[in-house]
Amino acid sequence: MAGERASRKQEERTNAERATSMYAPPSLLPFPDPEPGIAFRYIATHVLGQADPSNVSKRYREGWVPCKAENYPELMLNANAEGNIEIGGLMLCKMSAEQAKARDEYYAAQANAQMESVDNHFMRNNDPRMPLFKDRTSSVTRGGGFGSGTK
Secondary structure, X not given: OOOOOOOHHHHOXXXXXXXXXXXXXXXXXXXXXOOOOEEEEEEEXXXXXXXXXXXXXXXXXXXXXXXEHHHOHHHOOOOOOOOEOEEOOEEEEEEEHHHHHHHHHHHHHHHHHHHHHHHHHHHHOOEOOEOOOOOOOOOOOOXXXXXXXXX
8 A cells, every 4th residue: 555644734834834934025125134223215326327416415415324335244235336335226325213203204294284285275165065075085895896707
């Protein structure tokens, strides 16, 4: 007879084992190991093959500082002529986490003010006979529609 078969329990793998063996493609833009109190970001140095010095200058004024390749050997990348980490027209930069958070909060407040202005303008045209609604929710439904194969 054929050899002994393994029991079903031995053949099964748990979901946790499957999750750890899942393949994930490598990131196109590698980030260095996290450092406490430091935020990383890629900034555009070239757009469509053309240098964009005004964008780089603006980011420097915001407080972003280029990361030197010699300080991040874990990325295993070659540096550009200035020694900075640059991939496909994007340069890796760093900033203190507090400064990055303050910058994000500033732009979030600007976006909220713009949305409030749009809402006020929209509701200005409200008529009680035909009220307007300010509903900012979305939903996703699946099946039961065209192409689902049901009648």
